[in-house]
Amino acid sequence: MATGPSTSIQAFREVVKSSQNIIVIAGAGLSAASGIPTFRDGGGLWRKYEAKNLATPRAFAKDPSRVWQFYHMRREKARGAEPNAAHMTIAALSVKETLRYICPNAESFTLITQNVDGLSRRALDQLTKTLASKKIFEKVTSEPQSIIEMHGRLFDTICKRCRHREANYNSPICAALEGTEVIVERQEQEPDIPLSDLPRCTQPDCGGLLRPGVVWFEEIPHHLQEIDEIVQKADLAIVVGTSSTVYPAAGYAFEVAEHGGTVAVFNLDRSDGDSEADYLFLGPCAETLPQILA
Ligand code: BV8
Ligand code: ZN
Numbered sequence: 001m002a003t004g005p006s007t008s009i010q011a012f013r014e015v016v017k018s019s020q021n022i023i024v025i026a027g028a029g030l031s032a033a034s035g036i037p038t039f040r041d042g043g044g045l046w047r048k049y050e051a052k053n054l055a056t057p058r059a060f061a062k063d064p065s066r067v068w069q070f071y072h073m074r075r076e077k078a079r080g081a082e083p084n085a086a087h088m089t090i091a092a093l094s095v096k097e098t099l100r101y102i103c104p105n106a107e108s109f110t111l112i113t114q115n116v117d118g119l120s121r122r123a124l125d126q127l128t129k130t131l132a133s134k135k136i137f138e139k140v141t142s143e144p145q146s147i148i149e150m151h152g153r154l155f156d157t158i159c160k161r162c163r164h165r166e167a168n169y170n171s172p173i174c175a176a177l178e179g180t181e182v183i184v185e186r187q188e189q190e191p192d193i194p195l196s197d198l199p200r201c202t203q204p205d206c207g208g209l210l211r212p213g214v215v216w217f218e219e220i221p222h223h224l225q226e227i228d229e230i231v232q233k234a235d236l237a238i239v240v241g242t243s244s245t246v247y248p249a250a251g252y253a254f255e256v257a258e259h260g261g262t263v264a265v266f267n268l269d270r271s272d273g274d275s276e277a278d279y280l281f282l283g284p285c286a287e288t289l290p291q292i293l294a
Pocket of ligand 1 (some may be wrong): 026039049114215220244245248249268
């Protein structure tokens with residue numbers, strides 16, 4: 001009779017020490033301690049704003065003003081947020097010198113994140129700068145390419161006309177969105193911003209309507225081929241802060257288990273698929289991850 005996932009920290013640490021190709025699969029729970037709302041919890045984005053009905057190409061085509069106000073509110077939240085201890089623990093696996101310290105046999109590490117807030121990348125920047133300034137290691141080999149943002153980036157924009165993609169951290173991204181985040185938060189009737197006042201492309205002779213640089217439902221996530229190869233090779237998948245309900249991300253840990261790899265889940269409460277996990281550590285990941293993994 002399956003005994004269910006182990007909660008043994010010691011045994012998990014042994015597995016980490018012997019693993020060679022490690023992946024972290026992250027979801028909104030990773031950024032919860034940074035004040036970024038998740039999708040399904042209590043005041044979650046999905047529930048409060050039927051986010052699932054906003055994160056689609058059809059919703060944008062039908063009501064770009066409403067969709068932009070949803071993303072403007074999320075941009076402002078992410079801008080004001082700081083990486084938390086869980087982001088920093090994962091960032092330590094993206095620096096060769098610290099990865100070797102935590103996982104002495106590691107040949108590769110990849111963070112596959114569903115989050116679009118950019119906090120994992122910011123955590124790696126912060127850690128790299130700290131390690132370099134403290135001269136703890138002779139040199140610091142940061143691996144930004146080990147972070148795969150499979151659902152895109154909140155602060156990227158894509159032009160609907162010329163397809164130009166660029167990072168845009170302006171706050172607000174256009175004058176008409178100024179202050180609407182408060183309206184969205186209060187779920188009051190949001191203004192209907194005319195198309196001409198929504199974010200527009202600044203490429204020469206374009207002026208096309210911009211959209212947020214994220215992957216919506218029914219759109220193809222980024223780097224799928226690369227992710228599939230990495231998942232196939234992984235002997236340890238650490239799943240952090242995800243309800244494992246959105247595919248194809250939700251299937252990766254299962255694939256690792258399928259080919260004999262180990263799966264460890266760090267979550268606040270039980271989630272789809274953690275019954276097949278080898279290890280389950282319940283609690284806020286900003287506490288459990290640094291305590292167990294570092
Ligand atoms: C696609 C960006 C075609 C935008 C997002 C099978 C195969 C392929 C596709 C599908 C399939 N079945 C269904 C589909 C279609 C669909 C899908 O999965 N639908 C669901 C609803 C069933 N998938 C798609 O459309 C994808 N594209 O299919 O392309 C294709 C075909 C074949 C092969 C490949 C592709 C595109 C999906 C991307 C949608 N974009 N985000 C934006 O952010 O606005 S999804 C978005 O929602 C997130 O990125 C994330 O992926 C998902 C939210 O999930 P979580 O991150 O898990 O967050 P959630 O709130 O649900 O859970 C938080 C968890 O953390 C909870 O468990 C909670 O307990 C825990 N937690 C909370 N606090 C803490 C904590 N844990 C620890 N510590 C804490 N403090
Ligand atoms: Zn353009």
